[in-house]
Structure formats: C-alpha cells, structure tokens
C-alpha cells in the first residue's frame with residue numbers, strides 16, 4: 001500500500017530519521033540513483049532514507065517530514081490478503097487475462113491487488129526513485145510468510161519506459177493496464193495528498209499517455225484497460241466496455257476484436 005511515510009508501520013514506534021546528506025548520498029548510490037551534494041534528487045528536495053527496515057522518500061523542506069514509501073504488510077491481515085472480489089470493477093475489467101503488464105505502476109497499489117487476485121503482473125515504472133520504493137515494498141512483502149506465497153511468482157517490478165518494455169515483451173501480455181496521472185481530487189486526505197505530491201512531482205503529468213496507449217493497443221493480446229476518475233473524458237476514443245466503480249471507471253479496449261475488424265475491413269494500420 002502506498003502510504004505517507006510518517007504513518008508508523010503496525011507495531012512500531014514510528015521513529016523518524018533526520019536529513020543526513022552523507023547517508024542519503026550513500027543510500028542513493030546503493031540504489032543506483034543520481035542525487036545532488038545534499039543527497040536530494042536533482043531539481044527536487046526529496047531524499048531517500050532507510051527507516052525501520054523500509055525505504056522512504058522524504059521532503060527536506062517539509063518540516064514534519066512526511067514522505068512516501070510502499071508497504072504491503074497491512075494486506076496480510078485482510079481477508080484473502082486483499083484479493084479482489086469477482087464483482088469488483090477492477091477484477092471484472094481483467095476477467096480472463098492471466099498475464100498483465102501494468103504500464104504505469106507508480107507505487108504499485110493496483111499491481112499488488114491484481115497479483116494477489118491471481119494474475120501474473122509485470123509492473124513497469126519509469127521514474128527510477130518510484131520504482132525503487134516499489135521494489136523495496138515488494139522485497140519486504142516477499143519476506144512476509146503471509147504474502148510471499150501469493151506474490152513470489154506473480155509480481156515483478158521493471159524500471160523503465162513501458163513503451164520499450166512493451167515492444168520487447170515476449171510473449172506479449174494478455175492485457176495492458178494504464179493509470180496515467182490525473183488532476184488530484186481536492187478531498188483526498190492530507191496524508192494521501194503529501195505522498196501523492198511526491199509521486200506527482202517525480203512522475204510529472206504523463207503528457208505522453210496517448211503514445212503509451214497506442215503502444216499498448218499494438219501489443220496487448222486481448223485488451224487494454226485504462227483507469228479514469230468517474231466522469232472523466234476517455235483517454236483515447238470510446239472503449240468497448242466500461243466497468244464503473246464509485247470513484248473510478250475502467251475503460252476496456254478489446255484488441256483482439258479490433259484487430260479482427262481491421263483485418264476484415266482491410267485497414268490494419270491502427271493496431
């Protein structure tokens with residue numbers, strides 16, 4: 001679960017590490033991520049810290065030190081480890097798809113839910129710092145006996161641009177999942193807002209999501225699923241099926257159908 005790093009993990013005292021440039025630089029070096037002399041990500045005030053065994057990204061300018069990390073441990077205590085019920089829109093959107101390439105993994109909330117629900121998920125994130133947080137969260141989940149058997153063979157993290165990963169994916173995934181950045185809702189909790197601010201600042205606005213969608217359509221064997229806030233315009237034309245939830249909507253584009261139609265009409269170009 002993506003969380004504000006000031007939220008103490010269950011059973012801990014929630015102690016807080018201060019900004020220490022030398023330590024931040026050493027940690028970034030270990031992760032293979034470039035930082036400046038202050039140990040902060042270039043052009044930002046964010047630095048890595050290891051606290052209570054987990055990797056966190058904190059903001060040097062934030063007096064209360066809120067940050068972001070990935071912690072899936074709470075799912076271990078949920079019924080079926082948080083696996084989606086069949087009627088849930090996200091589960092329905094991927095019904096019949098065994099392999100999924102999550103092309104916009106972020107902090108991996110959706111990738112995790114799909115993986116514990118039985119899909120084999122490749123989570124691709126192009127922001128190296130965010131991918132590092134996700135890999136750290138997955139690593140700790142794989143040490144948790146309640147989660148490991150349900151994730152070991154079903155979730156992997158890849159750092160890179162999903163357009164390149166898709167082009168090289170062999171075999172092609174059954175489905176590709178896209179959840180590009182969307183303007184934030186004002187009523188998000190303060191904690192979520194702070195963690196999300198870090199994600200947003202690192203990820204940018206995903207202005208190239210139309211290109212990513214085109215790459216996904218070319219490669220997905222069965223479908224491309226796009227997550228949108230409820231009521232938001234479609235990312236790319238009218239979907240074949242919509243799965244509506246309370247706050248979000250999943251738009252499914254059935255690639256097999258589209259290829260079939262394109263072949264029938266002799267217009268193979270779009271796919």
Ligand SMILES: C[S@@+](CC[C@H](N)C(=O)[O-])C[C@H]1O[C@@H](n2cnc3c(N)ncnc32)[C@H](O)[C@@H]1O
Nearest residue numbers: 104105106107108109110125126161162179203
């Ligand atoms: C809204 S977040 C996704 C949140 C995610 N679904 C979750 O459950 O935590 C969008 C993410 O997609 C990533 N992204 C956008 N385009 C990408 C691309 N072409 N390749 C890889 N990652 C991409 C951004 O860096 C950002 O972290």
